[in-house]
Amino acid sequence: MSLLSRLQEVNKEETMKTTKEVIINRSSDQQSPMSRESEKKVIPSKKTETKKQVRKSETDKHRQLKAQLHKQILQEMKELDDIDSIIPKIDEMAIEIIKEEESFRGTDRKKIVEELINDLTGFGPINPLLLDEEVSEVMVNGPTQVYCERNGKLVLTDVKFRDSDHVMHVIEKIVAPLGRRIDESSPMVDARLPDGSRVNAIIPPLALNGPTITIRKFSEDPFVIDDLIQFGTLTKEMAIFLDACVKARLNMFVSGGTGSGKTTTLNVLSNFIPSDERIVTIEDAAELQLGQDHVVSLESRPPNIEGKGAITIRDLVRNSLRMRPDRVVIGEVRGAEALDMLQAMNTGHDGSLATGHSNSPRDMISRLETMVLMAGVDLPIKAIREQIAGAIDVIIQQSRLKDGTRKITKITEVQGLEGDIIVLQDIFSFEQKGLDENGKVIGSLVPTGVRPKFYERLENSGITIEADVFVAKEEW
Template identity: 60%
Template sequence: MSLLKRIGEPGAGVGVPPTPAAGVRPSAPPAARPATPMREPDQARVAEIRRKVQERLIETIDPRSDTNNPNLIQRQVDELLSSVLDSEAVVMSRSERARLLEMILHDITGLGPLEDLLADPEISEIMVNGPKQIYVERKGKLQKTTTTFLNDEHAMRIIDRIIAPLGRRVDESSPMVDARLKDGSRVNVIIRPISLIGPVITIRKFAKERITVDDLIRFGTVTREMVDLLAACIKARLNIVVAGGTGSGKTTTLNILSSFIPEDERIITIENAAELQLRQEHVVTLESRPASIEGTGEVTMMDLIVNALRMRPDRIIVGECRGGETLAMLQAMNTGHDGSLTTLHANSPRDAIARIETMCLMAGMDLPIRAIREQTASAVDLIVQQARLKDGSRKIVNITEVLGMEGEMVQLQDIFVFEQTGVDENGKIVGRLRPTGVRPRFLEKFEASGIYLPPGIFGSGDRFI
């Protein structure tokens, strides 16, 4: 069955001139409206034509037709576009027409105006603030785009296309949702009535090509000495927390750290929305699930961590600790699951310890603060602090060892730190990632695992970036 009703049928929107009655001399046809050439950039005209085509599509589309046939869809949308251009007496160049057709096809089968932004390799984040305002992050800086949705309904159709395959929903009763795209990019959606400006979509893009250690060194995120140390920490099965603010690159760093895990180990990943991209073959990926509309079927991060302990893991990787699951993560680290990894939001290694305490209390268990601190000091070996600097660059600014308890406090010791020395003429921050000269106590674990690092790695001079 055809996707669209035949042009010219009642309701199709294209009229057929009436046949004059017998014996009546037909009047002279009205003067044809002169064609209006399309000239770049006539964004308003393009938007108007696009709106009319989409309205006609909604009216004429057959829900029983095969919308998975791209050739059929393209041919029939092309036919409808031609009829609209003729009725509006608009002349477009071949390239302009092809571009408009592509935009309409994206609305039908893809993610609409987001498609081009997702395809741009320089864009790392997309922020939709209502249908008429879209910002992107390009090379660490926010920029407003000329791309827009037609209206709230247009944006909601794209949102439904994102979350429907994941079995999730968003409506007035549940106006917020986390989701992911096919490539693993993270998506957050919030709609009316919580959002007063209309649908708000935030997409954290994943790079098409996986970022490697050499890329991080080239970007100035780390030095070769820091990479050698972190690789040794993974192989020696140290428990590591990657801390940082929003958009600082925690997940990227977690992916890099996980690449050092040996191939012969069983890895279980636990996330709210699966986005980790591990390179190993033996990986089990678990994802939490929100409650259904009836309030049943919820599977929390804590449920998954507890269950993962029964799955014979060699490593447990928790994408991000946000609440009471942190206590379960610490208990896993303290019960023979060495080499575990996780991330959390914190502005410094000291803040990371305080955040762990707060999130453990969110588990609802009446534990004294000292007991939580002792658990933390025993479980966590290393804190990798990530930051996004004012110029948009992302760097590891601290590699900090957790020494243990001294009195009532968890003791920390910096092994590498970033020191800013100035700003160049292009506004880029200039600084150095330097070793502090302190030899970490976990070197004993390295030696027990047969891992030996060059003696000068902890104090062989500065590395300017």
Template identity: 75%
Template sequence: MSLLKRIQEVEPINEQEKKEGEATAQVSSESTQDIMKAFRDVRKTEAPKDKAKKSMDKHQQLKNLLHKQILSEVKEDTDIEEILPKIDSMSIEIIKEDENFRGGVDRKKVVNELINDLTGFGPINPLLIDEEVTEVMVNGPNQVYCERNGRLEMTAIQFRDDEHVMSVIEKIVAPIGRRIDESSPMVDARLPDGSRVNAIIPPLALGGPTVTIRKFAKDPFTIQNLIEFGTLNDEMAEFLDACVKARLNIFVSGGTGSGKTTTLNVLSNFIPDDERIVTIEDAAELQLGQEHVISLESRPPNIEGKGAVTIRDLVRNSLRMRPDRVVIGEVRGAEALDMLQAMNTGHDGSLATGHSNGPREMIARLETMVLLAGVELPVKAIREQIAGAIDVIIQQSRLKDGSRKIVSITEVQGLEGEVIVLQDIFKYKQTGKDEDGNIHGRLAPTGVRPKFYEQLENAGIRMGPNVFIEQEWQV
């Protein structure tokens, strides 16, 4: 019997079975597939041309036949790696037996797509493997963008339909105990390599299931990498190394996609190896090189709305874990109060990030987040907490040319009256733009020596005062 006939006999279908299948599908109206089907029927889409549709039908038919053959050969104890080398020969045999597949079907493309579905994350797998791609954005099944060298570009990648995108999302979120369905249509997750994933599905996403993946480098970036990228310079690297080792409390501030988490990860690696580090994140991303690291990850509520563990819960718990350093991936709510109290009560050297457009705005946002804790504190008391807790704010931005730069390093000097005094120690100065639109500039000292300079010296760190004078940098 030919391979094609064996495949076709794997799932015989008669009229009775067909009717039973249709009845079963109608009953399971609450399933994710039915939700996506209803959404797809309502959405208005432009019908593809007949010729392209026929080509796609052949493409999908060949893929379906191959998939059935694989399922028929895979047993409970069979490793998928044993099947992969056979897929190409299977496709050749099917095409030999059915002349309909001999024209208009790219066999290699079918085989590659099937392998990506089986071993990776479907059509976007090549983008996740490509080291030049830093972000992948799936806007429904027919539109996939990626960020390469800081610039967005449209790709030729497409999913089969909404269900195909949903299957990839499920493959991402299931291993880490997250879920996504009609009752919980948004999810934050991560890939095995630490890359951050956000997914949102209909009815909230009108264009179809939407996935945003912020990739992490296979090997974590070092401070030398940031210098090469132009994010900062050698003098800044030396200064930030000193700040971390002197146990200053540092806050990395910036907009979405500005590189805050990457900078936080690099700063964390300045922490000495003999210290106990507790990291707290929504989705674990930090890749620290030290041996003594405890990673904590928040948990969303279950289907009954119970069992949630928030960042605030984890911050409170971390203080009972005898940490030398507490590293918070992102402060965005009531946990700000617990973080500030920890910084003010002996947990020096803590690191955190937050969203803002500048150091002054970051201070204002922290005030607002403390109020979210539900504790009625006067504004002056909140500002005293902030001024006493945070020593340095590193502001990071993504410039118009797509490059990510540290644009200021600011000292929190204290409270005067009811105003928190901030002083820029280093500030980014733009010097021009080339023909390709690339921005040129440098992070230069403002000439002000920070008040915590003595703290650096007390920690045994010697930095010449010339570091804070721009003229000394001139060559």
């Protein structure tokens, strides 16, 4: 092909390209006003982009300053090896870094220093929530979502972790001193904080949102019966009755749903036990805070990395009977240990206390039957019911109501077995009458007017309860 013909072809291609561009531009100019408006809406405004850029730059500066400060703290720790002596210097370190680099001016120095102190001395970003007396529970749902419970209601906080590794660091800080482990082979763990607060952690691949922590806080000063009366959990008459039941060595079972306050009530009941008795407590993670001197606390143990070495609640219940206990207190019955507990109650270990999950006293009886069958012993239902009827004297039903308040809704006597049915009789119950304008539950805790069958047993123990305790005030 000659040079001239090649040039002609190039010119044709350029002409066609130019023509296409002109057609496209014309068609875009001839668009309807509606389409132009929609295009304008899609394009973000310069102000929005500027705000995002400012926020990003502030976050980056925050992270950079925190990273530099963290490095300097690590260097100081190598020299001093004492965290308590470093903490007062952290703010001074931050001021020096900001003086050296002007780009850090304007960052929230106090917030960065507080975060680093929480990481060093506490449990990271959630440390302020754990120190807040109004917060009763903390729930970390991954690094960017943290809830807390205030006055029985769940509230979303502005607390955030840096990333999933930051959450994992806090979990390891909690479980490491207890000899527990958490990793992909064992992605769930129950533990406790130094103040006795209960911790449950679960990590990926089981937790899809990221590492998840649930902390049930406990008061530094354990609640006493007067506190529960003040909270409206129970009445003075109910407190007198429960005090008498514990001192008369009746076997008592606290039932209720998750977060209803079973452990708190069990702790308060255990304070009625005379100080001259030997108490053995058995729990998955030690939570009970008993005020007596003679207390032996036992805690179950999960299996090791090879799947061996586990010590269950059932093993501990069996062992506790060889420890000469006056009282056996079981934190929660949830499996085959129910059989061993019932046998202990039926063989001279009176005055035992325990908790379990259920919606009502009748449901608690059914659950106990199921848990006994989990022991793998082929017992007829009637034999199991005879064991339950002979072992348990009182069931205390606790509930968390819609307004977040926790109340003992029933105190029920286990009267015995009639035919194949265990007979239950309510001694006290909560009568709900409705809700007020603020959504608060309106109701009252009243006696049913029935005196328990074991009243003579109370009198034989030298305990006298006035008759008006079992009668509603309106009836007088």
